[in-house]
Amino acid sequence: MDDDPDDYEEFLDPVRRGRRYYSVYTESGLMGFFSFTPQEQEGLTLAEKAFAPRLFVLSVATLNQRAIQAYEKAGFVQTETFVQQTNGGSYDFIRMIKKAKRAAPL
Secondary structure, three states: OOOOHHHHHHHHOHHHHOOOEEEEEEOOEEEEEEEOOHHHOOOHHHHHHHHOOOEEEEEEEOOOHHHHHHHHHOOOEEEEEEEEEEOOEEEEEEEEEEEOOOOOOO
16 A cells, blocks of 8 residues: 555545445454445445446456455355556456446336
């Protein structure tokens, strides 16, 4: 994270960070983090109720196999890979989608 000073500063500054970023902890410690756009602030369940989306979409670094497995267990499926510029380098990412339980009509 410290290879990308702007991202790092955003995480450290509560004003810039706002309520978009959340940490995920297990009994063994920090597992990872996630962020929601303002429309999805309170999580997938609230977003589903409030906005009736057809899909949820996320991106995860390919090296984060534990997160990928957790997302797959939660019902997300891999759709494509792409290269993302972040933290001072280029990294492979996977885009994953999950159909919403209460999908809005097309």
